[in-house]
Amino acid sequence: MLKNSVFHMYSVPRNRIGEQLSQFEREHILTFAKEVDLEPKTLPTRFHQFSFIQMNSIFIELIDGYYPNIGRSIGIGAFLLSILMFIALAMNLGLYFIFPDTAGNHLVFNYFLKFISFSVLILIIYMCYKNIKAFKYYELSGYYYLPIRFNRKTKKIYFYLSNGEQVERSIGQIIFTISANKGFMDGKYYCISAFELNSNGNITSHYSIGQSSYHLSDVMQLWEFINVYWIYGPEPLMPANIKDNKALYDRKSHLVYCNDVINIEPKASDSWERIRLLHDRNPFFEILSLPFDILHFLGRRICLKYRKMPEWTNQIEDQNKVDAHDLYKVSAKDNYKINYFSVTKEDD
Template sequence: MGPKGFLVNRPLSKFEREHHFEINQPASQKVHYDLSLIKLNSTFIECVDKWYSMRGFMAMAMTAFGLVMLYGLWAAISISIKHDDLFLAVVAVVPAVGASFMVRFFLLDAFTYTHYPIRFNRKNRQVYAFRRDGTVLKAGWEEFYWTIYKAEHVGGNQPASQKVHYDLSLIKLNSTFIECVDKWYSMRGFVAMAGSVFATILIVVMILALYAVVTSGFLGYLLLFPVALVFVWLPLKMLFSDAFTYTHYPIRFNRKNRQVYAFRRDGTVLKAGWADFYWTIYNTKLGLGGGDLNVMGHLLDKDGVKVKESIGLSLVDAGESGKQNQLMFFEFFRRYMEQGPEPVLEALKPMPLIMLPGIDHEKESWFFGWELLTASLKGMPVLQLLLQVFFLPISLFRWLVMRTSKIPQWPQWVEDECRIEPGDPWERDGRHRA
């Protein structure tokens, strides 16, 4: 139900279990209805569903983008027919594909139903819900598990898992702090490659349109120019969000002063208490296996709901096994902060602790970038071999991204607060690299 429906065939999260509503017990001393009611009588109450207040936004956005795409399609086809130009007929595929996606999302909002009502019948104790396909779900009031839905929360003093996992994400580890890369490190190069490919295609379209004007004298070819110009900014933005930035965005957990430091994209540093973060497993709802998962730390507003700032740990996974990996991954950092380096390294055994290759003071090599990409499919040698057709070009773009980006440097005040004791027996860094 709703534009994307709800995730089903999954276990209840810890948060959902903790916030389970007992239908025979008051949930609050006050009540609130949020202008959501259609009908109320002695037999039933009927309300709109979650998506009602959001209707129109998707249709508006898709109409705007769709009109631009359709304009480009019309211009390419009409000029191609008039001048018998095969190239423009091929170019028309680009706006045609874009327009088809816009129409697909537009039709999720328009030409459906005005709303998807839910009816609660108190006399026969049944709930009726109107589905997107026009069918009706009917189930008993007592059969529903009523809860507040939210991404699963982890953290605090309770273990997230009995095992720990670090996913080749560590830059430094010692008795004072542990430093790791963030969520985007393993993906570097891919965004730059995708942005470069699409930007090149659109720039070529603009150049050819100008060339056609010069050679034929027909100004109609210029109709393709504004379409390509409108859309070229997005791939260029993708390219420059990956290249010409920083090689990585480190996160440092200081167990002695209980602070977390995160290097922002603009070069500033976020500092907040370990206990101030709301640690949770975030689901992007994109990708395979029900969506990509990763551990996020949110700083919440005073209301405990609004997110003011977030940091993301590096491991990205999917599915139920991916969720377990995320719990083990967070447990590595939680156990370090709560118990120290010795217990967490003891929990790793017999797995060795392997550090990243000194990326805090030198840029990674092309070989290491390629190796890191290939290792993302560890245990699947056939896929590792077959996907080299993607890994090799991504690794080249990753190398270019690293060459054009700066190595982040912590400000001196952070280094002063994270001073390592001389002769620390637990000190690990790039000398313990793969």
């Protein structure tokens, strides 16, 4: 299943079925601690990582690892193809300017230029061939998002799979860990992974939870956020409990942002904000990544037109039924406005 795709660089976990946990994953097994620092005073010990859809007294619902990156393959692909064509054109023009007397009059020289152009064309065709199946699978025929629910009442976790299947597991059946995957330009990105293993320790199922990050600390803090909910419930995470909206530890430690997944074709401004949140409101990275983000944005707008909206079965919805008067409901309609150095309630 799409094991050798360049899409792996863009936060799509490769197929791990039949493999065993890596050494890094065995060293970073995640568990639900009994004691958690509920009021960090300086640095954030937990971080929502812009990974939540909703929270209430019964369950929390998170996005899958690929949701923030929908459309990135089109943008990055267009960039890489442009680079290849630019290189081919530059080499051709460069040789003509360097050897003006030879260009056009020498048979070997002309064949050499044709060889360069043909080689670049073959490379472009090869890249398209290797990734067209992955592109159709992840970008055009997939679901808008693949939700994951942690239910405190039933002590179960629910996964929505890319083929539409819905999986219900008790927490004890799942191994949670942090996976390190190869990212763009040989960097590494980290994500929370959930595995099911057989008696031999081989992976039988693999799920990706929440937004990935190039910073290991972000992913560990996301797990701490989930951990606080699982142990103490939603009260410590409520955005209304923020004491200092300019303090990094306070605005990361409370659920000030939920992904708006109500409309499969959100407003252009919402799509742009979702992409920019990949940089966690870091002005340096926002400036540096602007050209790539523009391409990502265009690709995301295209891909969202072809995706399907996931719907939980009635049975799962019954197990996750929430009281209409639940005081701890948090969703996208409760989002705060996220600035570089503070958060404020949007209706303030």
